[in-house]
Amino acid sequence: MKLLFILPAFLLIVAATGCRKDKDKEKKPVCRISRITDAITGLSHTVTYNTEGGYQTIKREDGKNTISFEYNGNTIVSRIYDASNKLSRRNTMVLNSKGMIWFHLGELFDGSGNITSNWSYTYEYNEEQVIKSTYNIVGTTPRPTIYTWNSGNNTEVTDDIGRTTYYEYYTDKTDQQGNYWNLRFLYFGIDQRLxxxxxxLFKGFRGYDQFSYEFDNQGNITTVKEDGQLIYTLQYVCN
Known part of the structure; x- marks a missing residue:
């Protein structure tokens, strides 16, 4: 009879220990970029998020540029406003079932709110790995780009005339927000990780432009350097 009581007690101890471990894991703060400073120009942008962790606004601190994000089902619309608070660019991005952008419509506007140009990209994927994008603009031939992957990284990009660019990575570091591409795309109102x-983590282009990073004690990227020159500093909000 004792075994009937001892065994459940043992299981309760294991379960309680497991719960504590799960809670400990849950206590690790989630950190998101709150401020991006361009070290070359000295200009800073503040970044805010919605309740689900998606980008909400990216505002230049001198008030001359604001990017807003709107979410509706599987569609994300980002709008870029100039110093006069007039719409200058709009991105309409449609996500597939994996949460990746499969269609992107870009539009530019003049000061009167008229569309001056537009273009689109369509993306094809193997699961979450983009394998082909096609650039379309009215009156021109579609321009495809092919992406090659190796060990979970996009290592080659070949354009429509056969030119290939080779990408390199820090194989001892996992990708995260604040990588070079992430920051570059954000200025255009696009979440590159979609x-x-x-x-x-992206290291650079084979033969030129190498990027290095510094990290805080929680592993978040705090600086980005290009060929040794500081180009970005980052701050975070953790909760």
């Missing part, structure tokens, strides 16, 4: 999700 197009390209790599296993490791």
């Amino acid at each position: 197009i390209t999700r790599t296993e490791n």
Whole structure:
């Protein structure tokens, strides 16, 4: 009879220990970029998020540029406003079932709110790995780009005339927000990680432009350097 009581007690101890471990894991703060400073120009942008962790606004601190994000089902619309608070660019991005952008319509506006130009991209994927994008603009031939992957990383990009660019990665570091591509795309109102999700952190282009990073004690990227020159500093909000 004692075994009937001892065994459940043992299981309760294991279960309680497991719960504590789960709670400990849950206590690790979620950190998101709250401020991006361009070290070359000295200009800073503040970043805010919605309740689900998606980008809400990216505002230049001198008030001359604001990017807003709107979410509706599987569609994301980002709008870029100039110093006069007039719409200058709009991105309409449609997500597939994996949460990746499969269609992107870009539009530019003049000061009167008229569309001056527009273009689109369509993306094809193997699961979450983009394998082809096609650039379309009215009156021109579609321009495809092919993406090659190796060990979870996008290592080659070949354009429509056969030119290939080779990408390199820090294989000992996992990808995260604040990588070079993430920051570059954000200035255009696009979340790059909804197009390209790599296993490791982007290092640079083979033969030129190498990027290095510094991290805080929680592993978040705090600085980005290009060929040794500081180009971005980052701050975070953790909760």
